[in-house]
Amino acid sequence: MTDGLAIGIDLGGTQIRAALVRPDGTIEKRLSTRTQADAGPDAVIGQMAGLAASVSEGVARDSIRGAGVSSPGPLDTGEGLALDIPTLKGFINFPLRAALSDRLGLPVALENDGIAAAIGEWKFGAACGFDNAVYVTVSTGIGGGVIAGGKVLRGKRGMAGHVGHMSFRAGGDTCFCGNAGCFEAYGSGTAFTRRAMRAASTTPGTALGAGGGEIDAEAVFAAAGAGDHLANALVREEADILGTGFASLLHLYSPDILVMGGGLSNQFSLLEPWLMQSLRSIAMPAFHDTLVVPAKLGNNSGLIGAAALVFDPD
Amino acid sequence: MTDGLAIGIDLGGTQIRAALVRPDGTIEKRLSTRTQADAGPDAVIGQMAGLAASVSEGVARDSIRGAGVSSPGPLDTGEGLALDIPTLKGFINFPLRAALSDRLGLPVALENDGIAAAIGEWKFGAACGFDNAVYVTVSTGIGGGVIAGGKVLRGKRGMAGHVGHMSFRAGGDTCFCGNAGCFEAYGSGTAFTRRAMRAASTTPGTALGAGGGEIDAEAVFAAAGAGDHLANALVREEADILGTGFASLLHLYSPDILVMGGGLSNQFSLLEPWLMQSLRSIAMPAFHDTLVVPAKLGNNSGLIGAAALVFDPD
Numbered sequence: 001m002t003d004g005l006a007i008g009i010d011l012g013g014t015q016i017r018a019a020l021v022r023p024d025g026t027i028e029k030r031l032s033t034r035t036q037a038d039a040g041p042d043a044v045i046g047q048m049a050g051l052a053a054s055v056s057e058g059v060a061r062d063s064i065r066g067a068g069v070s071s072p073g074p075l076d077t078g079e080g081l082a083l084d085i086p087t088l089k090g091f092i093n094f095p096l097r098a099a100l101s102d103r104l105g106l107p108v109a110l111e112n113d114g115i116a117a118a119i120g121e122w123k124f125g126a127a128c129g130f131d132n133a134v135y136v137t138v139s140t141g142i143g144g145g146v147i148a149g150g151k152v153l154r155g156k157r158g159m160a161g162h163v164g165h166m167s168f169r170a171g172g173d174t175c176f177c178g179n180a181g182c183f184e185a186y187g188s189g190t191a192f193t194r195r196a197m198r199a200a201s202t203t204p205g206t207a208l209g210a211g212g213g214e215i216d217a218e219a220v221f222a223a224a225g226a227g228d229h230l231a232n233a234l235v236r237e238e239a240d241i242l243g244t245g246f247a248s249l250l251h252l253y254s255p256d257i258l259v260m261g262g263g264l265s266n267q268f269s270l271l272e273p274w275l276m277q278s279l280r281s282i283a284m285p286a287f288h289d290t291l292v293v294p295a296k297l298g299n300n301s302g303l304i305g306a307a308a309l310v311f312d313p314d
Numbered sequence: 315m316t317d318g319l320a321i322g323i324d325l326g327g328t329q330i331r332a333a334l335v336r337p338d339g340t341i342e343k344r345l346s347t348r349t350q351a352d353a354g355p356d357a358v359i360g361q362m363a364g365l366a367a368s369v370s371e372g373v374a375r376d377s378i379r380g381a382g383v384s385s386p387g388p389l390d391t392g393e394g395l396a397l398d399i400p401t402l403k404g405f406i407n408f409p410l411r412a413a414l415s416d417r418l419g420l421p422v423a424l425e426n427d428g429i430a431a432a433i434g435e436w437k438f439g440a441a442c443g444f445d446n447a448v449y450v451t452v453s454t455g456i457g458g459g460v461i462a463g464g465k466v467l468r469g470k471r472g473m474a475g476h477v478g479h480m481s482f483r484a485g486g487d488t489c490f491c492g493n494a495g496c497f498e499a500y501g502s503g504t505a506f507t508r509r510a511m512r513a514a515s516t517t518p519g520t521a522l523g524a525g526g527g528e529i530d531a532e533a534v535f536a537a538a539g540a541g542d543h544l545a546n547a548l549v550r551e552e553a554d555i556l557g558t559g560f561a562s563l564l565h566l567y568s569p570d571i572l573v574m575g576g577g578l579s580n581q582f583s584l585l586e587p588w589l590m591q592s593l594r595s596i597a598m599p600a601f602h603d604t605l606v607v608p609a610k611l612g613n614n615s616g617l618i619g620a621a622a623l624v625f626d627p628d
Contacts, residue, residue, distance in 0.1 A: 074600040083600055132469045148467050148474065155446045155462060155568025159600060162565035167596075170483050170500075170558050179596045183481075244484050251476035252566055254469025282481075282493045286388040286397055286473060 007052045007067040008307030013087025018051035021307035025124030029055045040090040049103045066107035068306030070116035077158030080110050109309035118145025120305030121259045125296035130256040139262035142184040183245045189217050192238045196220045206230040221267045239271040243278025250287040261295035268294035321366045321381040322621030327401025332365035335621035339438030343369045354404040363417045380421035382620030384430035391472030423623035432459025434619030435573045439610035444570040453576035456498040497559045503531050506552045510534045520544040535581045553585040557592025564601040575609035582608035
C-alpha cells in the first residue's frame with residue numbers, strides 16, 4: 001500500500017492551483033492564485049513553491065513524497081524542460097522540473113496538461129480500470145492524453161496526444177496554433193462561441209444575445225435548454241463536430257473508453273445524443289461499442305493526475 | 315540468441331504470400347498464390363496451409379517455431395478473429411487464428427496488416443532502433459501501425475492505428491469505408507489516380523493519357539519526371555495532402571520517425587521536397603525534427619513483421 005502525500009500543481013496561463021493529494025487521489029487541501037504570467041520563470045516558480053508550502057503547512061515534512069506539475073506545452077518531459085509556453089513569458093527552454101525541485105527540496109514530476117488530466121481520469125476518474133483510454137478536454141482549446149495497453153502514451157519528448165491539432169478540415173479555419181483546419185479550430189469552446197456570436201447577430205427572433213446579453217457557451221446551452229431554435233442548432237453543430245473528431249480518435253487509438261473533460265463537458269448530456277449519432281455515422285462498426293463519457297474529476301483531473309505521478313511515475 | 319525459423323503469411327484480397335523467415339528478419343524462401351477470395355474461409359485456410367508447407371519443405375519440422383499472419387481488418391487480434399474482412403467472402407466472426415493453427419499444428423500469431431508492416435519496419439527496417447515510430451502505407455488505401463515507448467500500440471481488440479480513417483476534410487470526398495472526408499479518400503493512390511484522370515481529360519497539352527495511354531500512379535510520376543506541367547502539379551498536390559496528414563500523425567503520436575510504405579513510397583524522392591514543406595508548414599515547431607523516410611522492406615514488411623511475432627509476441 002502506497003503511503004505518504006503528494007503535492008499536485010496545475011500551472012496555467014491564468015491560474016496556478018495546488019493541492020495536497022492522498023495516494024487514493026482524494027484532495028486534502030487545495031489553494032489557487034492568479035498566475036504572474038508576465039513576470040518570468042523565477043516569479044512563477046516562486047508562486048508554485050509558495051502554494052506548495054501553503055497546502056502542506058502543518059504536515060510532517062517526511063510524509064511528502066514529492067510534487068507533480070501539470071503544465072501547458074510544448075514541454076520536453078523527458079528532459080524536464082518547458083520548450084516555449086505561449087501563455088507564460090520567458091518559459092523558453094526553461095528547466096522547469098529542476099528549478100522547482102531545487103526550490104522545494106523534493107523530487108518533481110513534470111507532465112503535459114492533457115496527459116496529466118488523462119492520468120487523473122484513468123487512475124481515479126471515469127476511465128478507472130480500463131487499459132486503453134483517450135481523454136479529450138474541450139475548453140478554450142482542445143487537448144488530451146492517451147493511455148494504451150495500460151501505459152501512458154508519451155512518444156518522443158512526451159509530446160503525444162495533441163488531439164486538438166489533428167486535421168479536421170484541411171485548409172479550413174485558422175487555429176490558435178497558427179495553422180488551418182485543426183480539430184481545435186472547429187470543436188473548441190472558442191470556436192463554438194464564435195459561431196454563436198456570428199449566427200445570433202444575423203438571426204431574427206433568437207433569445208441569444210437579446211437585450212445585449214453576453215454570448216458564451218453557457219448562454220448557448222441555457223438558451224438551447226429553454227427551446228431556442230438557433231441555440232439548439234448551434235449545440236447540434238458542435239456535437240456533430242465533436243462526434244466527427246472523436247470518431248477519428250477511435251480509429252487512431254482504439255480506446256475502450258473516451259472521456260470528455262473541459263468546460264463543454266459540463267453540458268455533456270445536452271451534447272450526447274447528437275454527438276453519439278455523429279460518431280456512429282462515421283466510426284467503423286467495429287468501434288461502435290466504445291464508451292464515451294464525461295470526466296469525473298472536473299477541473300481537478302490534471303492536478304490529481306500530476307500528483308499521481310509522484311506515487312507511480314509510469 | 316533466438317533460433318529456429320518462422321513462417322510469415324501475408325493474407326490479401328488479391329494475393330496470399332508466405333515466406334520462411336529467420337530470426338534476423340531475412341527471408342529464406344518465399345512463395346505466393348492468387349487468393350480464392352470468393353471461395354470462403356476453408357478454402358483460403360487451405361491455401362495458406364499449402365503455401366506454409368511449400369516454403370518449409372525440406373526443413374526439419376522441429377526448427378519451425380510457428381506462423382505469423384498479417385491480415386486486412388477489422389480483426390480482433392486479442393481473440394484471434396476476423397470480424398468482417400470486406401475483400402474476403404465469409405470471413406465474418408471467423409476464428410482465423412485457431413483454424414490455421416489447427417491446420418498447421420503450430421502456434422499462430424494474428425496481426426492487422428498495417429501493424430504487422432509497422433513491426434517489420436521497426437524490428438528490421440527503416441525504424442530499427444527507435445522507440446516511437448509511425449508506419450503509414452500509401453497504396454490503394456492508407457493503413458498503418460504505431461510503435462510507442464518501445465511497444466506495439468494495439469488498443470482495444472488490437473484495432474489502433476487506422477490512420478487512413480482519421481478526418482482529413484470533414485464532410486468531403488467519400489472514402490472506401492463509406493464515410494466522408496477520411497485521409498484515405500484524399501491521400502491514397504486511388505485518390506491520386508482519380509484526380510489525375512479527371513485533370514488529364516480537361517487539360518490540353520499534357521502528356522498524361524495522350525494517345526490513350528493508361529493513367530496510373532506510375533504514369534503520373536513518369537510524366538512528372540519528364541517535365542510535364544500537369545503531372546508535376548498532381549504530384550505536388552499529393553505531397554501536400556500527405557504532408558498535412560503526416561503532420562496530424564506527429565501531433566497525435568509524437569514518433570521519433572515516420573516511415574512511409576506502400577506503392578507510392580517507391581517515388582518517395584519525388585514527393586519528399588513538397589511533402590516536407592507541407593508537413594513543416596503545419597506541424598508545430600517542436601515536431602519539425604521528426605524523421606520522415608521511405609520503408610526499407612518493400613512489400614515484405616508485413617510478411618516479416620508477422621513472422622517476427624513468432625519470435626517475440628510483443
